[in-house]
Amino acid sequence: MKKRNAAVIGLGYVGKTIAYSITKENLFDEIYLIDINDKLVEGEVKDLNDGSFLSYKTNIKKGKYSDLIDNNVEFIFIAAGLAQGGFKSRLEQTDAALKIFDSILKEIQKVNYNGFIIVASNPVDILTYYTTKYLSYIDNKKIIGTGTLLDTNRYKNILGEKLNVDPRDIDGFVLGEHGAGAVPLFDSTKIKGFLLNDYLKENSINIDRNEIEDEVKKRGFYILQEKGSTYYGVSECASFIVKNIIDDKNINLSLSVLAPSKDFAYSYLVNLNKEGAVIIENQNLSEEETKKLEYSKDNLVNLIKDKNYKKLIVILS
Secondary structure (H helix, E strand, O other), rough: OOEEEEEEOOOHHHHHHHHHHHOOOOOEEEEEOOOHHHEEEEHHHHHHOOOHHHOOEEEEEEEEOHHHHHHOOEEEEEEOOOOOOHHHHHHHHHHHHHHHHHHHHHHEEEEEEOEEEEEEEOOHHHHHHHHHHHOOOHHHHHEOOOOHHHHHHHHHHHHHHHHHOOOEEEEEEEOOOOOOOOOOOOHHEEEEOEEHHHHHHHHHOOHHHHHHHHHHHHHHHHHHHHOOOOOOOHHHHHHHHHHHHHHHOEEEEEEEEEEEOOEEEEEEEEEEEEEEEEEOOOOOHHHHHHHHHHHHHHHHHHHHHHHHHHHHHHHHH
C-alpha cells in the first residue's frame, strides 16, 4: 500500500505545533521536518518520535528538499517566518517574509514538486499569492492559505460568548484578508439553524456588529500581548484543511486562494475536496459586505504593487 507522506517547512511555534497536530491525527505515515536550524530539527524529531508508540503510527524524520520527490510527499505545510512581536501589523512582515519564502520556494521548484501546499505563515494572503505565482506550474486549487478560517473560528467564539451559545451551533463565515481586513458575514450567519437577525429578534437580543467585527480583527493581537505568540489556532486550521482534503469531505470553508482576477489572494468561500479548494461562485454577500471586501482587496492589491515589493512584481510579470 502506498504511503501518505507530508513535510513541514519552518519549525517555529506554528510549524512544530502543526507537526504535532497532524501527527496526533494519524494523517500520514511519514512526516519530514525541514528547517535551516539542524539542531532544532533533530530535537523535534526525537521529541515527537518519543511519543509515537503510545498514541500514533506516524514516523517523524529529518527532511531535506529532495525528500519531497524521493519520498512521495503529498502535502507541504509552510510555516516559516519571523516572530510577529517585532512588527506593528502582519503586513509589515511582508518584506522579511518574502525573502524567507523566496529561499523555500526556490528549493521546492528545483525538485519540481507538484503536490498540495498549505501556507500558514503571515501575512498569509500575500504569501499565498506569492506562492501561486512563483510555483505557477502547480494547479492553483492545490495552493491554499489558512486565511480567514482562523478568523471564522474567532468570530464564532466571540459571537457565542455574546449570545451564550455554543460556537458549534453557529454557522457563519469571515472572508477577505486575514486579520485587519477580515469581514464577518453577519447577514448569512445562522444560530441553531436560524438566521442571526431572526434569532436576535426572537430572543430580544441586541448586538453591536461593529464591536464584534473589531474584536475578530484584533483577537490575534490580544493573544500576542497576553502570551507572546499565536499558534494553536492556526495549526489546528492547517491540520483541519488537510484532513478534509484527504477525506474528500466537500466541505465549505473560508480559505485564502488566488482570486479569479489572478492579481491577489484572500479568503473566499470555497468548496474543499480531494482536488483542492474551488471558489464558490455565489458568495451570498450583502451590499455592505461587498464594499468591505472590495476595500480589503484594494489594500492587498496596492501592497503588491507597492515600490517596496519590486521583487514580487518581477516574478509576477
